[in-house]
Amino acid sequence: MKPLAVRCRSLIKRYGDNIAVNAIDLDVEQGQCFGLLGPNGAGKTTTVEMLEGLHPVDGGSLELFGHSWGDGHDHNMRQRYGAQLQATELADKLKVREVLRLFRSFYDQGHSVPELIEMVDLGEFQEQYFHTLSGGQKQRVAIACALAGAPELLFLDEPTTGLDPRARQRLWAIIENFRESGGTVMLTTHYMEEAAKLCDRIAIMDHGKIIDEGTPRSLVDSLGLVQFVEFETQQTIDLPRLTALAEVESVEQRGLTYRLRIGRDLNALRVVLVDLDQQRVVPVGLSTHQATLDDVFMERTGRALLGPTQTGQGAQASVPRATELAP
Amino acid sequence: MSVSPPGDISAPERYSPLAELIKTRLREFFREPGMVFWVFALPVLMAVGLGLAFHTREPELPRIAIVNQGPMGLSQALTTATNLNATLTNEAEARRGLRRAKFDLVVDLGGALPVLTRDPAQARSALAQIRTEDALQRAAGRQDTLQFKVKSVLAPGNRYMDFLLPGLIGLNVMGSSLWSVGFNLVVARKRKLLRRYAVTPMLRWQFLTSYFCARSVFLIAEMSVLLVVGALFFGTILQGSLLAFALLAAAGAASFASISLFVGSRLDNTEVANGWVSAVQLPMWILSGVFFSYERFPEWLHGPIQLLPLTALNDALRAIFNEGAGLLAVGPQLAVLLAWGAAGFIFALKRFRWG
Numbered sequence: 001m002k003p004l005a006v007r008c009r010s011l012i013k014r015y016g017d018n019i020a021v022n023a024i025d026l027d028v029e030q031g032q033c034f035g036l037l038g039p040n041g042a043g044k045t046t047t048v049e050m051l052e053g054l055h056p057v058d059g060g061s062l063e064l065f066g067h068s069w070g071d072g073h074d075h076n077m078r079q080r081y082g083a084q085l086q087a088t089e090l091a092d093k094l095k096v097r098e099v100l101r102l103f104r105s106f107y108d109q110g111h112s113v114p115e116l117i118e119m120v121d122l123g124e125f126q127e128q129y130f131h132t133l134s135g136g137q138k139q140r141v142a143i144a145c146a147l148a149g150a151p152e153l154l155f156l157d158e159p160t161t162g163l164d165p166r167a168r169q170r171l172w173a174i175i176e177n178f179r180e181s182g183g184t185v186m187l188t189t190h191y192m193e194e195a196a197k198l199c200d201r202i203a204i205m206d207h208g209k210i211i212d213e214g215t216p217r218s219l220v221d222s223l224g225l226v227q228f229v230e231f232e233t234q235q236t237i238d239l240p241r242l243t244a245l246a247e248v249e250s251v252e253q254r255g256l257t258y259r260l261r262i263g264r265d266l267n268a269l270r271v272v273l274v275d276l277d278q279q280r281v282v283p284v285g286l287s288t289h290q291a292t293l294d295d296v297f298m299e300r301t302g303r304a305l306l307g308p309t310q311t312g313q314g315a316q317a318s319v320p321r322a323t324e325l326a327p
Numbered sequence: 328m329s330v331s332p333p334g335d336i337s338a339p340e341r342y343s344p345l346a347e348l349i350k351t352r353l354r355e356f357f358r359e360p361g362m363v364f365w366v367f368a369l370p371v372l373m374a375v376g377l378g379l380a381f382h383t384r385e386p387e388l389p390r391i392a393i394v395n396q397g398p399m400g401l402s403q404a405l406t407t408a409t410n411l412n413a414t415l416t417n418e419a420e421a422r423r424g425l426r427r428a429k430f431d432l433v434v435d436l437g438g439a440l441p442v443l444t445r446d447p448a449q450a451r452s453a454l455a456q457i458r459t460e461d462a463l464q465r466a467a468g469r470q471d472t473l474q475f476k477v478k479s480v481l482a483p484g485n486r487y488m489d490f491l492l493p494g495l496i497g498l499n500v501m502g503s504s505l506w507s508v509g510f511n512l513v514v515a516r517k518r519k520l521l522r523r524y525a526v527t528p529m530l531r532w533q534f535l536t537s538y539f540c541a542r543s544v545f546l547i548a549e550m551s552v553l554l555v556v557g558a559l560f561f562g563t564i565l566q567g568s569l570l571a572f573a574l575l576a577a578a579g580a581a582s583f584a585s586i587s588l589f590v591g592s593r594l595d596n597t598e599v600a601n602g603w604v605s606a607v608q609l610p611m612w613i614l615s616g617v618f619f620s621y622e623r624f625p626e627w628l629h630g631p632i633q634l635l636p637l638t639a640l641n642d643a644l645r646a647i648f649n650e651g652a653g654l655l656a657v658g659p660q661l662a663v664l665l666a667w668g669a670a671g672f673i674f675a676l677k678r679f680r681w682g
Contacts, residue, residue: 054526055682085523091351094351098350105346129358
């Protein structure tokens with residue numbers, strides 16, 4: 001195993017009675033891209049900001065490059081990582097070049113300002129005021145500030161939230177370039193697609209806890225060889241009968257929408273369609289997809305997008321009450 | 328796009344973080360037209376406005392109406408008197424004028440004795456009476472036995488503008504320090520910019536020092552503007568040394584910057600910050616002798632008022648500006664300023680929040 005850039009044991013953060021981070025363990029190897037995946041309020045940002053030294057730790061241990069905050073290496077630790085924080089506005093009335101020069105000046109070593117501008121491809125905007133940039137351009141400046149000190153470790157907190165697909169692609173390319181040059185990345189996201197694309201390893205966080213961890217592939221495979229079928233229908237379905245089929249692992253219902261977890265082969269799909277036909281049910285807007293990290297998240301949290309889960313064969317099929325389904 | 332591997336740094340260029348931070352402060356300021364107006368234009372407008380309102384001028388002459396001219400010599404003595412404004416008119420006009428305070432006195436020279444009619448409630452009519460009697464007596468042949476030498480006190484250093492200008496400089500030092508340091512910090516905290524700085528190796532003292540350095544640059548500019556406007560338009564002249572004056576203003580600016588640092592040490596709400604900055608300033612606008620001397624307040628209040636930082640600054644600036652005092656002479660005021668500055672800075676550091 002390579003040396004660790006980040007190591008946490010039983011890390012805890014409380015805000016009053018609320019436990020934001022609840023005894024989590026994390027190991028991020030050098031050179032790895034590690035993703036913290038989870039919904040808003042899961043504790044991802046709090047975790048990362050404790051790692052960055054912004055918040056004191058309430059319990060457990062935390063090490064960055066083998067050092068803890070406050071043990072006399074703080075300045076050196078800050079020289080070695082770069083951070084992009086969530087929702088930060090840099091100085092409005094500074095030009096892009098001036099912002100980068102300011103951030104570069106804080107580091108003992110690092111890239112030159114022209115290099116930074118080239119890295120994030122902002123050459124034509126370097127003389128523009130920060131506040132005149134688009135969201136994607138601002139985010140590229142934020143990443144360039146994080147890269148100014150040629151860090152070993154890059155913290156990215158929801159780097160692409162709110163960006164259009166094109167801007168997101170450009171940011172991913174910058175992050176991948178940093179990875180290729182040997183840098184370590186720790187990023188938070190609530191985009192499963194982003195985690196799958198960028199990360200070597202993912203920890204799924206919910207309510208301050210890590211509920212699953214692994215490579216994107218291993219997390220998806222842990223669901224078994226399954227696919228998901230979704231459709232709507234006006235007709236009443238005999239749910240116990242559908243769930244009793246050998247090919248069907250589980251059925252979830254929300255209102256008129258049904259989501260079935262079935263075997264990955266074509267035959268399984270055929271068996272389901274035949275059964276629906278026999279029940280005289282016409283599925284509308286039918287779609288199928290292979291398991292993704294979205295599905296992993298739904299399986300692990302139990303709070304699926306489609307409401308309460310009915311799992312396992314022979315499970316009691318009950319129609320969920322409407323109050324439970326209200327968003 | 329290419330990223331050099333960590334550790335392989337191609338360019339050995341080095342920027343001074345303190346210089347970059349100071350440049351950032353200056354840019355933030357000069358690229359914000361509103362700030363430039365408040366700091367530079369407002370005090371000049373105030374100086375000009377107040378200067379015009381309180382511009383020293385000769386008091387108006389008492390106005391008298393002459394009816395029924397009588398002997399030529401007497402009415403001529405009145406119309407040629409330099410300390411009277413005499414008008415020849417008819418009786419009806421004179422009566423109406425007296426009623427409407429257009430005239431302070433009506434002089435009837437038609438009878439055997441001159442008749443002076445006046446309104447006893449008007450103070451100026453007494454002056455008009457004395458001057459009229461004086462002029463008539465001299466015209467009738469009175470010889471003055473005693474001669475006087477009268478001196479005017481309208482020398483530089485004694486006029487209202489001379490009092491006002493150092494006060495305005497003090498006021499400006501206070502206002503711009505409070506706004507440009509504390510308010511700026513609160514805005515930066517609200518925009519989460521301070522958090523962003525906190526996750527860099529930026530040295531905390533350099534960040535705070537940049538505010539003080541930027542303040543000194545503005546201070547020189549602000550002070551120069553007011554000194555030049557005062558000299559050009561109102562003839563106010565600095566009697567003491569410019570260096571002592573500038574050093575004192577700098578001590579004032581540093582003191583208020585520290586107080587401002589304290590005000591802005593935790594807040595992240597600009598409206599609340601707005602209120603606090605105003606709350607700090609308002610009592611001193613009134614108490615600290617900017618527009619009028621605090622001697623007008625009851626005696627027992629003078630002690631507490633003199634402990635306010637703006638009072639100390641204004642008193643000391645006036646001593647140097649109008650009396651040519653040296654720095655040693657304003658030692659007590661300097662001590663008050665430094666005490667406020669030190670207390671503000673220490674408490675600000677204790678309370679300061681980046682996030």
